[in-house]
Amino acid sequence: MRLRSRPSSSSAQGKQSRQYQDSSDEDDLLSISSDSDYIGNSDEDVADEVVNLTEEVVCSNRTKRNGGKKRIETKEDQGEEEEHVDWVMNEVGRGGEVDAGYLQLIGRIEDRKKIREKNQKKRPTLLWEIWEEENDSWMAENYPNDPDFNSQDELVTETAQPPSDLIMPLLRYQKEWLAWALKQEESTARGGILADEMGMGKTVQAIALVLAKRELGQAIYGSSLLSPAPCTSQELPAVKGTLVICPVVAVIQWVSEIDRFTTKGSNKILVYHGANRVKNIDKFAEYDFVITTYSTVEAEYRKNVMPPKEKCQWCGKSFYEQKLSVHQKYFCGPDAVKTAKQSKQQSKTGGKPSKLKKNPIEGDSEIDTGKRGRGKGIKHKSETDAGSVDDSACAGQDMSMRKSILHSVKWNRIILDEAHYVKDRRSNTTRAILALESSFKWALSGTPLQNRVGELYSLVRFLQIVPYSYYFCKDCDCRVLDYSSSECPHCPHKSIRHFCWWNRYIASPIQSQGNRGTGRDAMVLLKHKILKSILLRRTKKGRAADLALPPRIVTLRKDSLDVKEEDYYTSLYNESQAQFNTYIQAGTLMNNYAHIFDLLTRLRQAVDHPYLVVYSSTAMARRESTNDAGSVEQPCGLCHDPVEDPVVTSCTHVFCKSCLIDFSASVGQVSCPSCSKPLTVDFTANDKGDQKSKATIKGFRSSS
The missing domain is CATH 3.40.50.10810 (Tandem AAA-ATPase domain)
Incomplete structure (x- = not known):
């Protein structure tokens, strides 16, 4: 009989010296020397090695159960150790090769068996314990079979003839x-x-x-x-x-x-x-x-089985009952306090922290019941609010009686x-x-x-x-x-x-x-x-004989950006890099990983086409918020005087309408005078200068 070790993934091949890991984790593999070191050993030496290895497994398991702390061994512990050693010796004494991983598996199975025996003294054996014992027995029998996780497409000998209503022949x-x-x-x-x-x-x-x-x-x-x-x-x-x-x-x-x-x-x-x-x-x-x-x-x-959503009294948004409590605890309301991690997260609306609603003025019933939220569908009268509460209560009572059509049949x-x-x-x-x-x-x-x-x-x-x-x-x-x-x-x-x-x-x-x-x-x-x-599971490679597909032809084509596209991508990359560096300097990188994914998505879209970024819904919303906040008079980007008859380009630069028309007619270019990006502007706005009009281009629809 030879004692053979299965090298762990972390151990380097070719080591001939005997090694034992110092970790107290019972799941760590114990690596010992290769088979060549034991060619001349007698059966007594092999038995000693098995005993030593088993003692280390038992000691590791005991340390694991004690939370990694050593304690004084009692006679009861020594008795358990001797029983465990005898049990493992009986298992390996049948002859053949045994590896360290299998011995550790036997140790884990024995530990679970002892736990079950202790529980059986307090209560009857439970069904899940019987299934656990069946799994342990199956593992002990099938563990020596090295699992090849890459094996696929095993040939199944049994086949069935297709049904008569199927007119397509099956492979x-x-x-x-x-x-x-x-x-x-x-x-x-x-x-x-x-x-x-x-x-x-x-x-x-x-x-x-x-x-x-x-x-x-x-x-x-x-x-x-x-x-x-x-x-x-x-x-x-x-x-x-x-x-x-x-x-x-x-x-x-x-x-x-x-x-x-x-x-x-x-x-x-x-x-x-x-x-x-x-x-x-x-x-x-x-x-x-x-x-x-x-x-x-x-x-x-969602409409027929799940409970109805409840509206937040501060913002008017609808949430389920459990999420509403979390929303009001951390994000909304006068008593909402964000955690340290939440306070580091940057808002997608531009990085400014959201303002909480003020507590309603006491005694003012109109403010208390009406204008609390900005969401759609918020009632502004106390009578309608009371009615909506009653309706939701009735809906909650009828929810158990209603059921989805698809969920109403077997x-x-x-x-x-x-x-x-x-x-x-x-x-x-x-x-x-x-x-x-x-x-x-x-x-x-x-x-x-x-x-x-x-x-x-x-x-x-x-x-x-x-x-x-x-x-x-x-x-x-x-x-x-x-x-x-x-x-x-x-x-x-x-x-x-x-x-x-x-x-x-x-x-x-x-x-x-x-x-x-x-x-x-x-x-x-x-x-x-x-x-x-x-x-x-079968793959095309494994069943190539059944499929008889022609050979696959892979064609690689290398494309490159033109001058304007490359300039736009470079400017966007520098902007994204600057935003990324601000997260690093503030120490909030891991709190804003969603924004980092947004930056990467914008760069990928810019490689496909710059308009995917310029006319995206996010960019449009950002321009609208900028235009809404443009109550302060801005200078024209060409004459540098207070803007008259303002026109906002797709890149959010403001010019006088007459200045921009004259500039475009004289120079003959369609790029922005300030940033040299493709110039897109809507001259069809009203005479007062509709700042909320979206910049669009013919034949292009805003993307997400």
Whole structure:
């Protein structure tokens, strides 16, 4: 038997000396010498090495549990250490090679086992503890398999024939998907994630699944519904249709592909989008495909399911109840006090701090109830204000009785196209999608993971994978899908006693440890147990034989700016650099990172075309605010006298109208006399000089 070490990512290859890390973290890998140093060692020497290594793991674990502080060992600690050493020796005494990472995994599993045994003395074993033990057993069996996170496009031997209503022939990998998807809908997952690379026909594959399942259901049960899953709320009526949720630009694509690749008249399609959409639940039962957009689902959920917003009495803006308290605590009202970080943030309106509304004068009922806010729709009479409060109260009472049309039925199947739209679990769009009910759920996305592992949770939560999408209570068998910060609706324990399984065993270890220790355990668990059971991904490179695509030709073209464009970009770059330096000198760089992104965006737009910056909505608003504040008389940029019949150019310079006309006629150029930027001015203003008229150019529309 040989003791073999797995080198950590931070250790340099080629070291032959024996090393142990001094870190007290139980997840740090212990690196020892290579195999060549132990060729001549006897079995007794190997046993000593195993004991020494195990003692270090146990000592590291004990230090970890004590918060990094050393304490005097008791007889009980020594007994636990001896039991742990004997247990590890029994594990490695079966023969074969053992690495340090595996020994540390065994140590972590043993620590969790002892914690469970202590809890079992106080209360019965909970369901989440049983699942934790199953995960530990799975990790102990599968850890020696080195996870290759780059392996893809594994050939699936089982295929399925396309349905008869599909007139387009399927490629081999698409037939493999069809067979895999049919099995998935009969499994406990009741769905999955199709993460094929863009351009490999995810839409056609999803259509093939719907038609194949409908054909199979008609053959067995004489209905398009096949073995429906139990519904969480039995009162919802079930419909046979498949709800397809996609971006607005993909609606026409779904409709056209269903018409092109299926038998004419075999499918009825309803596009549920727009202001004139039919809001009738009975209509859904007549269609096979109901296609809608993420914005439509979010709008119906926000209007019918979410509680109404409340208006701030100081500024008139509408907020939800929780956000309103934060708004009035830090930003608005006489008692609002910004934190030190918030005070360093620069306002987008020009860097000046916003002025708070003064406290209403006591005894003046008209001021107190009327002119408090500047927002639209603010009432200016006490009677109307009182009526609006009553209306909002009635709306809040009726909110529980109303429900969105899409959320009022149980769909046979829900398909999310471009499923990364719901990667933010806290957004209203994600909440609206997660509130939908169906028998089967599918997510289509070429990029299910874009920035961090936590984005996968939204898809896991959508599929309702047990136990990874649930919140569990540490003291009872309570489990919920959505976390409540106030109190748990299913048990008397506080919300702080609940934990998210995904965060505890997947997201947090990877974020804190990376590819070592518990982070590596989480990666193995994520790839080989979770994603392997719910996700299928193929790439064009891996399935080149099936696609038979012509070779890709990449053509590089180098463009350059002309003299005027380069001058404008240089001036904008210098201005952005000066603004960036002010943040550095003031020490507020990290408090204004959003403004830094704005500066970079402006530079990128200037490379495309200067008008994207000059005529953007932000620049227009800045010019209007400058013109509104122009009550002070300004000198003309040409004659340097007080301006007469003022004209404001697109670059916010002021000239006399006659001076600017004479200058343009004499010189014959169309650049500003002050800054040499392209000159654009509106001479159609009234005689009084309308300072609020926007500078426009023919054929150009203001961008965002």
